[in-house]
Amino acid sequence: MTTQVAARPAVNLKGLSQYGVYLAILLLVLYNIFFTPYFLTWSNLRIQLIQVAPIVIVALGMALVIGTEGIDLSVGSVMALAAALIPLYLGYGVVAAIIASVLAGVAVGFINGVLVARVGLQPIVATLALFVGGRGLAVVITHGQLKDVRNPDLIYLGSGDLLGIPVLVWVAAALVLVVAFLVRRTVFGRRLLAIGGNRPATELAGLPVKRVLITVYIVCAVLASIAGLLSVARIQSSDASAVGLLIELSAITAVVVGGTPLTGGRVRVLGTVAGALLMQLVIATMIKHNLQPSTTEMVQAVIILIAVYVARERKTR
Amino acid sequence: MxxxxxxxxxxxxxxxxxxxxxxxxxxxxxxxxxxxxxxxxxxxxxxxxxxxxxxxxxxxxxxxxxxxxxxxxxxxxxxxxxxxxxxxxxxxxxxxxxxxxxxxxxxxxxxxxxxxxxxxxxxxxxxxxxxxxxxxxxxxxxxxxxxxxxxxxxxxxxxxxxxxxxxxxxxxxxxxxxxxxxxxxxxxxxxxxxxxxxxxxxxxxxxxxxxxxxxxxxxxxxxxxxxxxxxxxxxxxxxSEVRREGATAFSGAATGDTGAAPVLRASGLTSRTKLHDISFEVRPGEVVGLGGLLGAGRSETIKAIGGAYPLDSGDVQVNGVDLKKPTTVRAVKAGIAVQPEDRKAEGIIAGLSVRENIALAVLPQLSRLGLVSDSKIDAIVEKYMTRLRIKASSPDQLVGDLSGGNQQKVLLARLLATGPKVLLLDEPTRGIDVGAKAEVQSLIDELAAEGLGVVLVSSDAEELIEGADRVVVLRDGVVVGVLTGAEVTTEDLMATIAAGGNA
Known part of the structure; x- marks a missing residue:
């Protein structure tokens, strides 16, 4: 019996870092149900889900990269690039536009991956290059102009419903399942975690470390390009200088708040989704209660600090 | 006090x-x-x-x-x-x-x-x-x-x-x-x-x-x-249970196999300042020791064969097939398994479970279309945990929480799971307790008896002498002598290292 008594504090902290985010969401939802008018209406929930969907999609890729002890700052620029390409190829149909923007993601991811895995740059520096350059290129492609998108198929992706739920949300949910499956059940997922846990050991074990790393960055960038595409579809215009601006920070926040350690070796997919939802709920709650955006930002900062503090316990043993 | x-x-x-x-x-x-x-x-x-x-x-x-x-x-x-x-x-x-x-x-x-x-x-x-x-x-x-x-x-x-x-x-x-x-x-x-x-x-x-x-x-x-x-x-x-069988069992096995074709042939391994024209062979069932002082190039030699240390020139052959510029991926595929000296930094993945650590290198064989098969993994993990007597509360325990000896066994299990032909061991018993040490040593015996070629690096002279059938002595990245048969004694080892120092 003493065993359990002794183990309790450690388990609690660990439990908090794993499930704290769900608890926080629950509390926030309860608060809103009682104190925020019209919170529990379908139209409100709908808006929240639509707004959070692109962040979730980007955060999924970010979680994978962070699982390898990396980071990808270029996701926002990838969204901008994807957005910039859509008006150019939409003339050939919605499929062509999708292919073009996803290929842009593959290209950026490949460059990031090669810089990290083969050239050996630090991920933060490697992806910084395209963080700056990617958006620049996107603005050049669009000549700095905002372009309206009027293709009905694309607009359906952004604003349509399927079985009463926005298509956008369906796509995000499907991608969550795919990524969760990738991490848990595939060779690729296991290798990714092993690399994050101990790269030299993984290399010596004969694993194709570089290939896995390049693939991870490609997956991350492709997810970002899908998010960019969906954003364009939702706002029905392509603005390379605004799409996905600062989303890398929201994505990293979602990953960290969701309990994925920045030290690599572990990826919490559902936690990441919950992290994104939590931040969205916080912002929504603040806005509904007429608080300044600056106050919202400070509250976000506090949540990030709490998440990092709770996760800190892991490293000590 | x-x-x-x-x-x-x-x-x-x-x-x-x-x-x-x-x-x-x-x-x-x-x-x-x-x-x-x-x-x-x-x-x-x-x-x-x-x-x-x-x-x-x-x-x-x-x-x-x-x-x-x-x-x-x-x-x-x-x-x-x-x-x-x-x-x-x-x-x-x-x-x-x-x-x-x-x-x-x-x-x-x-x-x-x-x-x-x-x-x-x-x-x-x-x-x-x-x-x-x-x-x-x-x-x-x-x-x-x-x-x-x-x-x-x-x-x-x-x-x-x-x-x-x-x-x-x-x-x-x-x-x-x-x-x-x-x-x-x-x-x-x-x-x-x-x-x-x-x-x-x-x-x-x-x-x-x-x-x-x-x-x-x-x-x-x-x-x-x-x-x-x-x-x-x-x-x-x-x-009496702890004491090893000793060198006698070894020498018998070694003489039986001297005629066989070498499973590993390293020739002319050269790497800038560290290695100079190092050549040696390992026959199936043979344990070849690499002797020498700290910094003699033993670890570098092992890593170079495993593709983890850059070579300027030299060939590595496994069963007569040239690896052509070994990389870690190619080396493992060819049947070379390397146990690095620094277990924590280069061996185990402390944050993953015993199960994940053992299965790591053989995931493709344990999966179909990129999807891992839990039952296949469980079978192989079970097999090696039993065989190597790995003490863990369950296969899902984190390797970082195990004792040093058990961590080493997990690492060996990962290597063995790849079905290697040659096992390169760098200080396999360093920092592990006496019991695990004896177990690892007798495991090396067993593996050699099953026909694996083993290269053993150990700074414990007794371990090297008792474990190895032949000892290749290095000094400053050069082979300065090879001890065979009756010469494999602590005195001869010391003499060779010392003589090398005078040369």
Whole structure:
């Protein structure tokens, strides 16, 4: 019996870092149900889900990269690039536009991956290059102009419903399942975690470390390009200088708040989704209660600090 | 002076200390021994304030004591020297020595002259003659350890805890260390000495406490305790079970296979300053030792064969097939398995489970279309956990929570799972307890008997001599001799290394 008594504090902290985010969401939802008018209406929930969907999609890729002890700052620029390409190829149909923007993601991811895995740059520096350059290129492609998108198929992706739920949300949910499956059940997922846990050991074990790393960055960038595409579809215009601006920070926040350690070796997919939802709920709650955006930002900062503090316990043993 | 009374400490799933009592008297050198996982490290951490005991109490200088943090323990005069040196490699030796207690002049500024002078005087007493203005990191590991020791004693220590202080020292440095210990001893400082090397214990220690499975199984004067008794107390079994079959079984196997084609042929391995034209062969069932001093190029040779160290020229052939510029991926595919020297940094993945660690290198074989098969993994994990007798609460336990010996076995299991033809082992028994050591050694025997080619690097001369059928001796990256048959003795090994030194 003493065993359990002794183990309790450690388990609690660990439990908090794993499930704290769900608890926080629950509390926030309860608060809103009682104190925020019209919170529990379908139209409100709908808006929240639509707004959070692109962040979730980007955060999924970010979680994978962070699982390898990396980071990808270029996701926002990838969204901008994807957005910039859509008006150019939409003339050939919605499929062509999708292919073009996803290929842009593959290209950026490949460059990031090669810089990290083969050239050996630090991920933060490697992806910084395209963080700056990617958006620049996107603005050049669009000549700095905002372009309206009027293709009905694309607009359906952004604003349509399927079985009463926005298509956008369906796509995000499907991608969550795919990524969760990738991490848990595939060779690729296991290798990714092993690399994050101990790269030299993984290399010596004969694993194709570089290939896995390049693939991870490609997956991350492709997810970002899908998010960019969906954003364009939702706002029905392509603005390379605004799409996905600062989303890398929201994505990293979602990953960290969701309990994925920045030290690599572990990826919490559902936690990441919950992290994104939590931040969205916080912002929504603040806005509904007429608080300044600056106050919202400070509250976000506090949540990030709490998440990092709770996760800190892991490293000590 | 320092007393531990009925202390217990439990971690999830493990009872690390079970009503442990232990007394350190003034001016005593007290050996603390036990297999890995016996609770030595936990006990030290309780003494130094890293962990709090769940139960029982500490008494220090006749008073009940409680150390909330390592800092508290240090202030009370308990200093610890860990296996790995805990100093700042980029700062000067003198700065390291005085870190946090730098001498100041009247203006409150750092008094460098005095610091350097005092550092020189203090370190001379420890046999360190290097310039105190040099960066600490440029010193030999042994010297760094002496600096750490000097620093520990300087903090007005009344108790010094040494956790395997000699594991990275050369014999000459060990002698200096023992001189220092005797000096501390005469000054009435109590010393807790943790080591796996029995010779050292009998040379330097007065008393001994033996831990096994978190319990004290013996405590008393060391002179009253026979060696064989000490070992059997530690292991909890009779000595005869532990003793290995010896070299005889080996030589028989080796002569039987001399005609066979070599499974591994390394020829002309050259890498800039480290390796020069190294060639040797390993036949199936043969254990080839790589002998030599630290820095002779043994680890580099092994890594180069495994594709993890860049080669300028040279070929590696497995069963007659040339690897053509080995990479780790190609080497593993060809059947080369490398167990690196640094288990924690390059071997295990501490944050993953035993299961994931074992299956890591063979995932493609255990999956279909990129999807892993849990049942196939379970089968292979079960097989190797049983065969290597890996002690873990379950296959899902994190490897980082296992003892050193079990971590090493997990690593070996991962290598064996790849179905290798050649096994390259770099210090396979370093830092693991006596029991696991014997198990690993007899495993090497078994594997060789099954027809694997084994390359063994060990700084333990006896292990090398008894384990290997042939010893290739390296010095400064050059093969200086090969010992075969009756020449495989400690004397011949020493003679070859020495002769190489004259050449």
């Amino acid at each position: 320092l007393e531990v009374i009925d202390v217990s400490k439990t971690f999830p799933g493990v009872r690390a200390l079970d009503h442990v009592s232990f007394t350190l008297n003034q001016g005593e050198v007290h050996a603390l021994v036990g297999e890995n996982g016996a609770g030595k490290s936990t006990l030290i951490k309780v003494l130094t304030g890293v962990y709090q005991p769940d139960d029982g109490e500490l008494r220090y200088q006749q008073q009940k004591a409680q150390f909330g943090t390592p800092m508290d323990a240090q202030h009370a005069g308990i200093s610890t020297i860990y296996q790995e040196v805990n100093l700042v490699p980029l700062m000067s030796v003198a700065h390291n020595l005085f870190l946090g207690r730098e001498p100041r002049n009247r203006l409150g500024l750092l008094d460098e002259g005095r610091m350097h002078r005092e550092a020189r005087e203090i370190l001379a007493g420890y046999g360190v003659t290097a310039d105190v203005r040099r960066q600490l990191g440029t010193l030999a590991l042994g010297e760094q350890q002496m600096v750490a020791l000097a620093r520990a004693v300087m903090i007005d220590a009344k108790v010094v805890i040494m956790d395997e202080p000699t594991s990275s020292l050369e014999p000459r440095e060990v002698a200096t260390l023992f001189g220092v210990i005797r000096d501390l001893h005469s000054r009435g400082i109590g010393i807790i000495y943790v080591s796996h090397r029995l010779d050292e214990l009998y040379q330097i220690c007065d008393a001994v406490t033996i831990l096994r499975d978190g319990k004290v199984v013996h405590t008393g004067k060391l002179t009253d305790l026979e060696r064989i008794r000490l070992v059997s107390l530690m292991l909890g079994r009779e000595m």
